[in-house]
Amino acid sequence: MALPGTVKDRKGVASATPDRVRFNPFSPEFRRDPYPVYAALRAREPVKRVVGSWLVSRHADVLAVLRGRLFSSSRIPELVKRRGGGLERAAAGDYGGIESFIAKAIVFTENPDHARLRRLVNNVFDSGAVAAERPAIEAIARELLAQPLADGGMEALADFADRLPMYLMCHRMGLPREMGSVMRDWAAEARMLLDPTLMAPADFASVETAVREALACLTGVVEERKRRPGNDIISILLANRDRDDRLSEQEVALTCLMSFVAGHETTKHLIGNGILCLLRHPDQEALLRAGPALAASATEEVLRFEPPLQQTKRVAIADAEIGGVEIREGEQVLLLLASANRDEAVFADPDRFLITRGDLQAHVGFGYGMRACLGGGLANLEATIAFELLFGGDVRIELAADELEWQDGAVILRGMKQLPLRFR
Ligand code: HEM
Structure with missing residues (x-):
C-alpha cells in the first residue's frame, strides 16, 4: 500500500501526493460502485479535506475516532441548525418538532444523557429481547413470502424487505400494521436530519411537519399505554426504572420514532443488499444452501461487504489528530464505515x-463502542431469518432484471431502488 500523503493544509489543498482522489458521492459511477474510490482514498489520502469536512477512510483511523473522546455526535444538531438557515431565527415553536428530536433523541445526546438513555432503553434491544422475537419475525417473513412464492416472483424490496422491519416494529410497539407505512414515511422525512448535506433550507418545513405529526401520533399511543399497559415495548419502556429515574412520555415517543428512523431503511437495505450479494456470488449462495446455519455469518459479511449505512459523522470537540492530520475543534469528520470494512490492513482479500x-x-x-447500533441485534436476526427462508429451501432464485439501479435519495445509505426476483 502507498504511504499516505502528508496532509496538513488547513484550506484543504491537502495532499503532498500529486494524484488526488476525486470524491463525488453524487456521481452515477460512485453510486454504482464506491469501493474503488474508497480504496484510492485509503491508499493515497486516508484523511482528506472535502468541502466543509474531513473524510476518514482507514479502519484504524475510523476506530480511533469512534473509540476516542475527542469527537462527539452531540454537536451534529448545530450542523443541522446551520444547514437549516432560518432554524435559529424562526419564531419560538416553529421548529419545535425538529428541536426536540435533535435535542433529545439518543443518537444526538452526549454523556451523561446518552448513557442514561441507553440504560433505560437497553432491555428492549438486548440479546434476550431480540432472541424472543424469532417466532414473530419468522411468522411475518413466511406470510410475506407466501404470495410471491405462489406467483413465481416478487419485487424483493417493496414486497418483502420494506415490510418485514415495518411490520415487526408495529408488532413490537403494539401498533396496527396500517400505521406502519405512515410511520415509515414520516421517518423517511425525519431521517434527512441524519444526512443534512442533502437538505435545502426549504426542506426543513416538510421535515418539521413529519416529525411533529409522528410525535403527536406516538405521544397519543404512549398516553394510551400509560392508562392501559400491555406487553409491547412501549409499555415496557414506560415501566423501566433505574432507581428513581425513568423515561418521560416524550422520551418514549422519541425512542419509538428513532427506531423507525434508524432501523427501517437500514434493515430493508441489509436484506436487499444481502440477496443481491448472494445471487451475484453463486459459490457463496451454494455454501449457504448446503449449510443454512451460515445465514448468521452471511448477514455479518453483507454488513462488511455492502453495508447499508456507508458513513457516519462526528464533530471535533477539541483540536485533535487523525492519522497524523490536524483536525480543529468544531470541524466535521465523515467516517467512511464502508471503506473501513474493505481495509486490506484488517481483512484478508477484502x-x-x-x-x-x-x-x-x-x-x-453497526459502528463501534458506546454509540454502536442499538438495534443491530434485531436487524441482524431479521436479515438472518430472511436469508434462511429464501436460501434454505428448494426454490431457486434469479434476478429478473439485467440492470439494477442504486438509490440516490441519501448519501449515507446504500441500497437498490428495486430488486425484481423470479422463483423457480
Ligand atoms: C441493518 C440495519 C442497521 C444498520 C446498518 C445500522 C447501523 C448503525 C450504525 C453504524 C450506528 C452507529 C452510528 C454512529 O456511530 O454514529 C447505529 C446507531 C444506532 N442505531 Fe442502528 N443500524 C441498523 C438498524 C437499527 C435498528 C433496527 C434500530 C432500532 C430499532 C437502530 C437504532 C439505532 C440507534 C438508536 C443508534 C444510535 C445509538 C447511540 O447513539 O447510542 N438501528 N446504527
Whole structure:
C-alpha cells in the first residue's frame, strides 16, 4: 500500500501526493460502485479535506475516532441548525418538532444523557429481547413470502424487505400494521436530519411537519399505554426504572420514532443488499444452501461487504489528530464505515464476498463502542431469518432484471431502488 500523503493544509489543498482522489458521492459511477474510490482514498489520502469536512477512510483511523473522546455526535444538531438557515431565527415553536428530536433523541445526546438513555432503553434491544422475537419475525417473513412464492416472483424490496422491519416494529410497539407505512414515511422525512448535506433550507418545513405529526401520533399511543399497559415495548419502556429515574412520555415517543428512523431503511437495505450479494456470488449462495446455519455469518459479511449505512459523522470537540492530520475543534469528520470494512490492513482479500470469513468481528457496519447500533441485534436476526427462508429451501432464485439501479435519495445509505426476483 502507498504511504499516505502528508496532509496538513488547513484550506484543504491537502495532499503532498500529486494524484488526488476525486470524491463525488453524487456521481452515477460512485453510486454504482464506491469501493474503488474508497480504496484510492485509503491508499493515497486516508484523511482528506472535502468541502466543509474531513473524510476518514482507514479502519484504524475510523476506530480511533469512534473509540476516542475527542469527537462527539452531540454537536451534529448545530450542523443541522446551520444547514437549516432560518432554524435559529424562526419564531419560538416553529421548529419545535425538529428541536426536540435533535435535542433529545439518543443518537444526538452526549454523556451523561446518552448513557442514561441507553440504560433505560437497553432491555428492549438486548440479546434476550431480540432472541424472543424469532417466532414473530419468522411468522411475518413466511406470510410475506407466501404470495410471491405462489406467483413465481416478487419485487424483493417493496414486497418483502420494506415490510418485514415495518411490520415487526408495529408488532413490537403494539401498533396496527396500517400505521406502519405512515410511520415509515414520516421517518423517511425525519431521517434527512441524519444526512443534512442533502437538505435545502426549504426542506426543513416538510421535515418539521413529519416529525411533529409522528410525535403527536406516538405521544397519543404512549398516553394510551400509560392508562392501559400491555406487553409491547412501549409499555415496557414506560415501566423501566433505574432507581428513581425513568423515561418521560416524550422520551418514549422519541425512542419509538428513532427506531423507525434508524432501523427501517437500514434493515430493508441489509436484506436487499444481502440477496443481491448472494445471487451475484453463486459459490457463496451454494455454501449457504448446503449449510443454512451460515445465514448468521452471511448477514455479518453483507454488513462488511455492502453495508447499508456507508458513513457516519462526528464533530471535533477539541483540536485533535487523525492519522497524523490536524483536525480543529468544531470541524466535521465523515467516517467512511464502508471503506473501513474493505481495509486490506484488517481483512484478508477484502473485495471478495466470503460468508465463512474468520475476520468478520472487525467490521464496523453497526459502528463501534458506546454509540454502536442499538438495534443491530434485531436487524441482524431479521436479515438472518430472511436469508434462511429464501436460501434454505428448494426454490431457486434469479434476478429478473439485467440492470439494477442504486438509490440516490441519501448519501449515507446504500441500497437498490428495486430488486425484481423470479422463483423457480
Ligand atoms: C441493518 C440495519 C442497521 C444498520 C446498518 C445500522 C447501523 C448503525 C450504525 C453504524 C450506528 C452507529 C452510528 C454512529 O456511530 O454514529 C447505529 C446507531 C444506532 N442505531 Fe442502528 N443500524 C441498523 C438498524 C437499527 C435498528 C433496527 C434500530 C432500532 C430499532 C437502530 C437504532 C439505532 C440507534 C438508536 C443508534 C444510535 C445509538 C447511540 O447513539 O447510542 N438501528 N446504527
